[in-house]
Amino acid sequence: MATVVHQIPTGATPSSPGPDAASRRRAGAGLVLAVLLIAFNLRIAVTSLGALLDRLGDLGVSATTQGLLTSLPVLCFALVGATAMAVTRWIGVDRGLALALVILTAGLVLRVLDGTPALLAGTFVACAGIALANVLIPAIVKEHFPGRVGAMTGAYTAVLSLGSAAGAALAVPLTNATGTWRLGLGLWALVAVAAALAWAPFARGRAVARSTERGASMWRSPTAWAVTVLFGTQSLYAYVMMSWLPSLYADAGFSDETAGLLLAISIVIGVPFFFLVPSLAGKLRHQGHLVAGLTLLTVIGWTGLWVAPEGGAWVWAALLGAGGAVFPVVLLCFALRTSTSADTAALSTMGQSVGYLLAAGGPFLIGTLHHATGGWALPCALLVGLGVVQVSAGYLAGRPVVIGARR
Numbered sequence: 001m002a003t004v005v006h007q008i009p010t011g012a013t014p015s016s017p018g019p020d021a022a023s024r025r026r027a028g029a030g031l032v033l034a035v036l037l038i039a040f041n042l043r044i045a046v047t048s049l050g051a052l053l054d055r056l057g058d059l060g061v062s063a064t065t066q067g068l069l070t071s072l073p074v075l076c077f078a079l080v081g082a083t084a085m086a087v088t089r090w091i092g093v094d095r096g097l098a099l100a101l102v103i104l105t106a107g108l109v110l111r112v113l114d115g116t117p118a119l120l121a122g123t124f125v126a127c128a129g130i131a132l133a134n135v136l137i138p139a140i141v142k143e144h145f146p147g148r149v150g151a152m153t154g155a156y157t158a159v160l161s162l163g164s165a166a167g168a169a170l171a172v173p174l175t176n177a178t179g180t181w182r183l184g185l186g187l188w189a190l191v192a193v194a195a196a197l198a199w200a201p202f203a204r205g206r207a208v209a210r211s212t213e214r215g216a217s218m219w220r221s222p223t224a225w226a227v228t229v230l231f232g233t234q235s236l237y238a239y240v241m242m243s244w245l246p247s248l249y250a251d252a253g254f255s256d257e258t259a260g261l262l263l264a265i266s267i268v269i270g271v272p273f274f275f276l277v278p279s280l281a282g283k284l285r286h287q288g289h290l291v292a293g294l295t296l297l298t299v300i301g302w303t304g305l306w307v308a309p310e311g312g313a314w315v316w317a318a319l320l321g322a323g324g325a326v327f328p329v330v331l332l333c334f335a336l337r338t339s340t341s342a343d344t345a346a347l348s349t350m351g352q353s354v355g356y357l358l359a360a361g362g363p364f365l366i367g368t369l370h371h372a373t374g375g376w377a378l379p380c381a382l383l384v385g386l387g388v389v390q391v392s393a394g395y396l397a398g399r400p401v402v403i404g405a406r407r
Contacts, residue, residue, distance in 0.1 A: 077131045104192050252313070
C-alpha cells in the first residue's frame with residue numbers, strides 16, 4: 001500500500017465522507033458548547049497542580065516527587081496519546097472522547113485522596129484522560145465541523161489557554177478559601193463532570209474501520225513526519241517557557257512575583273492569537289509562511305532574553321506569547337492534511353505521541369545547560385537555533401496536500 005498525496009485548492013478543507021446533513025444537524029450550539037467545555041479542561045489538571053507545588057513541599061511532599069509530578073504530564077501525553085487509534089478502533093472517536101472525560105474525572109478525584117502514591121497515580125490517570133482527548137479533539141472538529149475547521153480550532157485552543165490560566169490563577173485562592181489543598185485541586189473534577197455531561201448526547205460514534213491501515217500510511221508519509229516535527233518543536237518551546245521563563249527573569253533581577261506575572265502575560269497575550277490565527281491559516285493555500293512569521297516572533301523573543309532580558313522584559317514575554325500560536329496552526333494541519341476523521345485521528349495520534357516525546361527532554365536539557373554554564377546564553381542560543389528546524393518543518397507541513405492511501 002503506497003502513500004498518495006493529493007493537491008487541494010486554496011483555502012479548501014477536505015471533509016469526511018458520510019451523511020454531512022446529519023453532521024450539520026448535530027453541529028449546533030450544544031455541540032459547540034460541549035467541545036469548548038472539554039477544551040477548558042485540557043490543561044487545568046497540570047497548571048492547578050503546578051501552582052500548588054511549593055505548598056505541597058511545605059506539607060512534606062519531597063522534591064523528587066515534585067519533580068516527577070512536573071515530568072508526568074508531557075510523558076503521559078506522549079505514551080497514552082499513542083493508544084488513541086486503538087481506542088477509535090474499539091469504540092469510535094465520539095465515545096473515545098467520552099471515555100477520556102471519565103478517566104480525567106477519576107484522576108482528579110484520585111489524586112486528592114490520602115498519600116503521595118494517590119497524588120502520583122491520580123496525576124497520571126488525569127493526564128491519561130487529557131492525552132486521549134488531546135488526540136481525539138482534532139478528529140471531532142473534522143467530523144462535526146467540516147466547513148468550520150479553522151474557526152473551531154481557534155475557538156477551542158483559545159479556551160484551552162484560558163483554562164490553563166484559570167487553573168494556575170485559581171488553585172491557590174481555592175485552597176485558601178476552603179482551607180485545604182485537596183479541595184483546591186479536587187473541585188476541578190466538577191468542571192470535568194460538567195464537560196462529560198455536555199458531551200454525553202453526542203457520544204454515539206461508531207468504531208473506525210481499517211484504522212490500522214490508515215495509521216500505518218502516516219508513518220511512511222514525509223508530510224506526516226513534518227507535521228509531527230512541527231508539533232514537537234512548538235511543544236518544546238511551550239514547555240521550556242512554562243518551566244524556565246520565570247527563573248530566567250528572576251536571574252535577571254526581577255522579583256518572583258514579577259517573574260510569574262511575565263509568564264502570565266505570555267499566556268494571556270497568546271489567547272487572541274490562538275483564536276484568530278487558525279481561521280487565517282485555513283484560508284491560506286500554504287500554511288508554511290504563517291508558521292515562519294510566528295516562529296520569527298518566538299526567535300526574536302528568545303534573542304531578546306539572551307541579550308537584554310531586563311531592558312525589554314515585557315516585549316519578549318509578549319512576543320513569546322504571540323509566537324506560541326504555532327500550536328493551533330499545527331492542530332489545524334491534522335485536519336487539513338487528511339481527508340477523513342479516521343485519518344485525522346491517525347495523524348493526530350502520530351503527531352502528538354511522537355511530538356510530545358520529542359518535547360519531553362526540552363525542559364531537562366535547557367535546565368542542564370543553565371546549571372552547567374551558570375547562565376542563560378547557551379540555552380537561549382539553542383532555542384534561537386531551534387527556530388530553523390521549526391520553520392523548515394512548517395514549510396513541509398504547510399504544503400497544500402492531503403495524505404491518503406491506495407489499497
